[in-house]
Amino acid sequence: MASTVSAAIDLPCSLSNPADPKNRNCFTSSFKPHPSRRRFFVVCSAPKSPTRAPESFSEQSRNNPSLSEQLKPLSTTTLSAPTTAQTHVLKSKPKSTWVNPTRSKRSVLNPRRQKRSQHSYNPRVKELRLFAQKLNECESSESSFLSVLEEIPHPPTRENALLILNSLKSWQKTHLFFNWVKTQNSFPMETIFYNVTMKSLRFGRQFQLVEELANEMISNEIDLDNITYSTIITCAKRCYLFDKAVEWFERMYRTGLMPDEVTYSAILDVYAKLGKVEEVLSLYERARATGWKPDPVTFSVLAKMFGEAGDYDGIRYVLEEMRSLGVKPNVVVYNTLLEAMGKAGKPGLARSLFEEMVESGLTPNEKTLTALVKIYGKARWARDALELWERMRSNGWPMDFFLYNTLLSMCADLGLVEEAERLFEDMKQSESSRPDSWSYTAMLNIHGSDGNSDRAMELFEELSRSGVELNVMGCTCLIQCLGKAGRVDDLVRVFDASVNRGVQPDDRLCGCLLSVASMREEGEDLHKVLGCLGRANPKLVAFVKLLQEESVNFEKVTVEFKSIISETAVEARRPFCNCLIDICRNQNLHDRAHELLYLGIMYGLYPGLHNKTADEWSLDVRSLSVGAAQTALEEWMRTLSRIVKREEALPEVFSAQTGTGAHKFSQGLANAFASHVGKLAAPFRQSEERAGWFVATREDLVSWVQSQNPPAVAA
DNA sequence: GCATGTTTCT
Structure with a gap:
């Protein structure tokens, strides 16, 4: 391409x-601040100072301003308070003074990476490696490790000890060996020994021990170098101790040690992980401005x-x-x-x-392809996804477990049933990519959406036999499928088995059960489904019962609705409301349905439902269930009737958008809407120019309102 | 993960 x-x-x-080579110089005009500089004006906040500063630092710190001090001139000039006036100044003067410096700025990083010292060949390397192997294989307890150590074939000189230290795998053994070497007193401990040990401790996410070693270096006056600091910082980061990472970075500056680009990248990543975009850009641009x-x-x-x-x-x-x-x-x-x-x-x-x-x-690797497959699936780009898949196979691009599962999810997004089955079979045959609960969830999703409840149940049985854990998402897919197929007894069995196996029903699963309930007529099956729902969310079931009682007034419904919705996960609120409306409509509780739609709108569950321009008013029901869309249409027609009767101003065109159901498995909202339009004899026609739209002209609408006999609504 | 340090995935 x-x-x-x-x-x-x-x-x-x-x-x-x-x-162009002339662009490679950082001081040319090609260096521009990131556009967000003109969008956000957060002061580049100084990271917190460390709580305890060793004595030996204080003298140096007077001569070496901390990073935040160095950055202060920036934050008090170009990046100051977020006032409108300054926003204006910056917008009209995008080139801030330090971007094209007239004098060089104090640097914030060392342009040269820390050099590693050359190691000389150790003639005893073979035996020492074998011995390290022995240490790796021995029991992890301190006593057995130390007893094996007694058999060390050569004295622990600096070189021999370093070789072994580098060959140990578990952090526990590295730490034990490091401590043992210290007790031997055969040579003074150097920075590299601490660095290697810290790296191993980082694998075990042992930040506390890393920090202990760092403090030990400080008290023994062993220099911390860039490798030490970058290891400490990345260890803190991996342990999610971001404040610690910043603290050690600050300490490095205070002692007068300039970070090289590796340490600098490490701290940029810390700020990035904290979501501190402004700080990252400050640091980045500051370093760039000094020629990095x-x-x-x-x-x-x-x-x-x-x-x-x-x-x-x-x-x-x-x-x-x-x-x-x-x-x-x-x-x-x-x-x-x-x-x-x-x-x-x-x-x-x-x-x-x-x-x-x-x-x-x-050559793309597994992660490249995983990212792309995910994107094509979510975008529903079936052609691109299948082409990519073909290229993966013909080029022999690498596959791994994540990629298999991502491909399966893509098949679910695109409705590729046969392809998914083939992949799933490949996974079962493979050594390293056996289907797990994600794979099964994707398969349950695919067959559930396709309405193949037999195959979905087969997968459920297979999963149960194979000891793969069922997750709540897979359970939800299966229950939805069984519900649509009307297999209520199987649904109850699956629900019971899942809960017994430790699946914690979430709001999505409850929403799914509620939607199954909304598809059932009054009777034994509805009772069974509500029984399951009651085990997961008794309050919701009580509300469904309450809606059916005529004596309950709107105020009571409002209070209960608010209480339930506020306790529900945001993404499940609208589905809840949709299903509750459907349940009411199925039971001919039309007034209740209208009350619920009103409440849903009031609580912001249907943003953008109604859109008005001077020329066109439109109703967007794409996120509504069939019953909710019908209710919304009725509500809208009532409102429009009133406006016509009052002879208020109306636009030329009225439209309702149902969407076309781009997904292969999506329900026919457009069809249901069309039939409801017919039932109301409302003047909307499916648009030929705009797929998924229904349109009516002002004339159509006015004559429809006038022909209503008796009038649909009193003026 | 292999004689010391930075980045990517359902």
């Missing part, structure tokens, strides 16, 4: 073309951050920065950008970016 993302987003040249050329890791951090925020401008900024600096993205950067494009809802750009990646000679 010839088109590139760069072209698609109006960049002058493609990412795959190296940038970021590496792909930095761009991957930035892309991930913008992706998480769904910030498309940010993603564009990352692409543009890489282009102008002539940084070639690697596979990780592409993966992160693809993921970000997906989160920002840009499937077309993701596709172009992927093509650009392949054209640049990179």
Whole structure:
């Protein structure tokens, strides 16, 4: 494919073309602040100071301002308070003073990475490796480890000890060995020993021990270098101790040690994970302004951050920065950008970016393909998804367990039943990608949506036999399917079995049971379904019963409705309301249905239901159930009748949007709506120009209202 | 995960 993302987003040249050499200098005009600079004006807040600062630091700290101090001039000038006036100033003067500096700024990072010392060949490497193997295989207890240590074939000199330390696998053993070496007193402990031990402790997410070692270094006056700090920071990050990560970063500055780009990227990622976009951009731009050329890791951090925020401008900024600096993205950067494009809802750009990646000679890995498959599935791009799948097979691109499951989910999104079955069979045959609860959920989703309740039940039995855990999502798919098929006894059996196996019913599952209830007539089956629902959400069932009582007034309904909805997960609120309306309509409780629709609108469950422009009023019922859409149509016709009777101003066109049901399995809301229009003899016709729309002219509507006999509504 | 440090997935 010839088109590139760069072209698609109006960049002058493609990412795959190296940038003009003159652009590689950070001080040229190609360096522009990220567009969000003009959108947000959060002060670059100083991270908290560490609670305890070792004495030896204080003297140095007077000479070396902390990072936040260094950044202060920025925050008090260009990035100051978020006032309208300043917003205006910045908008009219986008080039802030430090972007094109007239004098050089104090640097915030060391342009050269910390050098590693060369190690010389150790003639005893073979025996020491064998011995390390022995240590790896022995029991983890301190006593057995120490007894094996007694058999060490050569004295623990600096080189021998380092070799073994590097060869141990579990953090417990690394830690034990490190402590043992210290007791031997055969040589002074150096930074590298701490670094290697900390790295191992990081695998075990042992931040507390890492911090103890770091403090031990400080008290023994062993220098902490960039490798030490980056290890501490990333360890804190992996343990979600972000404040600790910032604290150690600040401490590094105070002692006068300048971070190199690895440490700098690590701390950028910490701020990014905290969602502190402004801080990340401050740090990034500050370093860029002093001449730093970021590496792909930095761009991957930035892309991930913008992706998480769904910030498309940010993603564009990352692409543009890489282009102008002539940084070639690697596979990780592409993966992160693809993921970000997906989160920002840009499937077309993701596709172009992927093509650009392949054209640049990179081979997509499992994560690349997982990201793309997910995007095509969510976008319902069946053709692209199937083409990609074919390319994966013909090119022998790598597959892993995640990718299998993502492909299955894509099949569910696209309604690809046979393809899913083939994949599922492949998974069962494979060594490393056996179906798990995600795979089964996707399969239950596929067959459930397809209405194949026999196959769905088969899968349920198979899953139960194979010992795979059933998750609440799979349970919900199956129950929905059985409900639609009218297999209420099987539904009850599945519900009981699931709850007994530890499935915790959530609001979606309750919504599903409620929708099954809404499809049943009054009788034994309805009773059984409500029985299940009552075990998960007794209050909801009590409300359903309450709706059926004539003596209950609107005030009482309002109070109970509010109470239930406020306790319900946001994504399940509208479905609840839709189903409750359907239940009322099935039982000829039309006034109640109208009350519930009114309450749903009042509580914001149907935003954008009614839209007015001078020329057209329209009703958007795409997110409504059939009963709710019918109720909304009735309500709207009543309102319009009143307006006609009062001879108030009306637009030329009235329209109602039902959607076409792009999903293969979607229910026929349009058909149900059409038949209800017919029943009311309302003057709407299905539009030929706009699929999924019903339209009526003002003339049609007025004559319909006037022909109503008796009048539909009193004026 | 292999003689010390940074980034990506249902």
